[in-house]
Amino acid sequence: MFIDRAKIYVKGGDGGNGAVAFRREKYVPRGGPSGGDGGKGGDVVLMVDSGLSTLMDFKYKVHYKAEKGEHGQGSNKVGRSAGDLIIRVPPGTVVKDPETGDVLADLVENGQTFIAARGGRGGRGNARFASSIHRAPDFAEKGEPGEERWILLELKLIADVGLIGFPNAGKSTLLSRMTSARPKIADYPFTTLSPNLGVVDLGTGEGRSFVVADIPGLIEGAHEGLGLGHEFLRHVERTRLLVHVIDAAGLENDPIEGFHVINRELREYSLKLSQKPQLIAANKMDLPQARENYERIEAAFKKEGFEVMPISGATGQGVKQLLLRIQQILSKMPETVETEEIKEYTIREEEPFxxxxxxxxxxxxxxxxxxxxxxxxxxxxxxxxxxxxxxxxxxxxxxxxxxxxxxxxxxxxxxxxxxxxx
CATH class of the missing domain: 3.30.300.350 (GTP-binding protein OBG, C-terminal domain)
Known part of the structure; x- marks a missing residue:
């Protein structure tokens, strides 16, 4: 199962308590204070693991609490600080405040980390409160409570190419032809209910491979959340190139009109998304209806400045040429991953009370x-x-x-x- 959204509760570990103790030495009837400080509580840390591709783990576990720091001891012994609680997330995980929607972190690189909840500092032992006036303090601090909050995790797939188009346009079949991915394919709307990823390898040379994501079929009104619009459009945002797969046979809708409907949805969801470069793959060219429509389709899109490539996901016709053209386009584009604007965030209030x-x-x-x-x-x-x-x-x-x-x-x-x- 592909899970790309999860809400979890995180709590940093509480700090250990400071100790109240006094020196007990021979011939020293009134030894000074010797209570040590408590140890720091562990932080809750999100870390990117490139081996993960879904937020599935968070479906079964929602609460995450780091360990507490150890208490201080006599003889000025400081309590041991607790280790951090590491939570592994897939590349492309966006961390948000569930109440405000502010982006707290955008984790895209393997090993990248974000402290979701800080552990509390250890309480000071009574030795820390000794002064020239108060030489034998008989109190110590308790450990500081760790930060706690709910956070929202959203996964945006990181892929070079995104396959978009109406349901049943043939994207999943095309992905299986392009890569070694084997998505489940059937003949009904919303055939693909979760994004599929595949790697295209065109040879051993550098820059000859790229990642393709089959984005589930969009429908009119997707930008308003109709169908599963919001869930799917999010995954298109990180792609560098969009390959718009159209049903050239027009079995369910006019391919030219359908193209503009999908692009309108992209524009309504995000202007930046609609400005991504698009290559049109006219699919199902093995059908006579598609061959009849192709000249009209090519002329219409060429007039609008789009490049059209005839293919058949079913037979493999034109797929090799499509892959080579995709690679040529990608080689001229920057490889950096677009990230979200981070909102500087602190859990502490500025006002004292x-x-x-x-x-x-x-x-x-x-x-x-x-x-x-x-x-x-x-x-x-x-x-x-x-x-x-x-x-x-x-x-x-x-x-x-x-x-x-x-x-x-x-x-x-x-x-x-x-x-x-x-």
């Missing part, structure tokens, strides 16, 4: 304050006092007063609820 009120409860949100609470040991009085000082320092106390908070009102930050005391 936001306050909203519901009854007697003041809800405070924001990555900064939520992270401060998550990294505080709320059962440790010294740690809580430090948190209160930090809130005051970043202006949260003053902001709550301006919102009208009163003694005894509740303040909710993340999953934790506090009572406000002046």
């Amino acid at each position: 936001k306050i909203s009120k519901g009854g007697q409860v003041f809800s405070v949100s924001g990555s900064l304050v939520e992270r401060l609470v998550a990294m505080t040991d709320l059962e440790n009085e010294s740690a809580v006092k430090r948190l209160q000082r930090t809130f005051k320092k970043i202006g949260l106390d003053e902001a709550l007063k301006k919102k009208g908070i009163k003694q005894g009102d509740s303040v909710k930050i993340g999953d934790v609820e506090f009572y406000y005391i002046e």
Whole structure:
């Protein structure tokens, strides 16, 4: 099964907790703090694997979580950082924010990586909080929570040539003639329900081979998602050359009119897509109707500036000449793969906090304050006092007063609820 779209949840590993410890040495009755820092949580990393060609694996597994960092220990021992969780994806995978549609990464080259969710940093041990005033801190930080989010994966096939045309124009039969690919072929609309790839090898010389993608048949209204339009048009975007396969026999529709219908769909979906170079393959020339129509077809397209080549996918007539012509055109075109424009993205908010009120409860949100609470040991009085000082320092106390908070009102930050005391 060919899967080219998947939505997955990724979470970086939480950082390890810092340790609270004190030196215990002979003849040193009051040793200083010696709690070590926690280790960093693992990142969730997407990596391109050229051996993959589908997003099938993500149909069966949706949640991906990296490991947590180890906790710090006494004697200033730092916890071990967790290894990254590597998720392998096929070349041509586009990573998007499912809510905004922003492109976060476009992974096209083997080995290329993208950090989908960063692991949290390790919490600082109590040795890190020692100062000339506070020489024996009895608290440490908890590990920072790892980033978490949903991401959308979309696969756009990377091929040199895309075969386009109406259903039953003969693209799959032509692909099987052009390459060693053996697509499933039958006689009904939407014969091909997933793109097929094949490699054409014209010899041992450099530049004598190229990749062909049979893009499933398009219909009128495809740019609006009719049929499976959006699912298929996406795969045409990366191709360098389009070979427009038409049924020259006109068994189901007029080949010239059908050509313009498909090109209108390309234009409505993407102007850039409609501007790609096209070579017309007039197929089914083994049928008498096609031979009768060919002169009219060639004249009409030649007038519009298109090159037409007569072929028969069924008998192999003209296929060799078509391949040589494709290779000639490709040799004069750049080999770079067109990639998406990347949206610079950070999961962290720029504002330190936001306050909203519901009854007697003041809800405070924001990555900064939520992270401060998550990294505080709320059962440790010294740690809580430090948190209160930090809130005051970043202006949260003053902001709550301006919102009208009163003694005894509740303040909710993340999953934790506090009572406000002046």
